[in-house]
Amino acid sequence: MLRTMINAAVSMNEVQKQLDIISNNIANSETTGYRAKNTRFSELIRQQFNQVDEKNEQVANSRLTPAGLRLGTGTMVNASINSLQGSIKQTGRDLDVAFGAPSQYLQVNAGGNIRYTRDGSLYLQPGNNRNQVQLVTSEGYPILDENGNAIVLNANFRDISIDKNGRLTAISRDNQPNQQVNLGVVQVNNSSALASEGDNLFSVDGTYQGALTALNGANREAIQLQQGALETSNVDMSKELTDLMTTQRSYQMNSRTITMGDQMLGLINTIR
Structure with missing residues (x-):
């Protein structure tokens, strides 16, 4: 007994x-x-x-x-x-992006650590000075570019566009040059390597060989982003x-x- x-x-x-x-x-x-x-x-x-x-x-x-x-x-x-793809919901908001591929994630900086998220609801917050703004997640974590740096833009722009390959273009005012930056996007090759860290963020277990592929250079053609839409939960x-x-x-x-x-x-x- x-x-x-x-x-x-x-x-x-x-x-x-x-x-x-x-x-x-x-x-x-x-x-x-x-x-x-x-x-x-x-x-x-x-x-x-x-x-x-x-x-x-x-x-x-x-x-x-x-x-x-x-x-x-x-x-x-x-x-x-x-790792199944969630439904895509149209929002019409310029800073909303949705992935069309279930294995792709945005890179963010969470307290000095690189984390990954599918949450494409992006926002702008004041940068280090009044003439700059920084691209962040809905939780306030900085979005990283393809080189692992925080994305900071000059505030003198009138519109933002994001193409399907993750290139963000800030269309400037007064005939000034447009600002362009590539969003940091990775492909997760093994979902077993992902570990939930809270706030809709994931880390990757380094013991899994080849778990991540950085979609930079020629690999950016594989990125599938849709502006003005969000991916819903796959629950x-x-x-x-x-x-x-x-x-x-x-x-x-x-x-x-x-x-x-x-x-x-x-x-x-x-x-x-």
């Missing part, structure tokens, strides 16, 4: 993690460019008890399973990022709600297992 209760307790802890992930997906169903997380369970290592000593050699040789008992020790939840609400109910039932079942084990131990203790 103690082993059963321990296994159920371990599983309940992992099911709680799954509930947290599903709740986070539902809470971000309206977040621009949000990537949902998928969960799956894997069984923890089993323990083998070889308490069977088969005397009949013919019977022993005909066994299809190992002799003895193989007892599990619970389960573990694994989370992965859903499937019907799936998340179904998974939520299934996970709650799983939690209840494991909780009931602990209760039944406790009741059986109580019956054993009352035996005289």
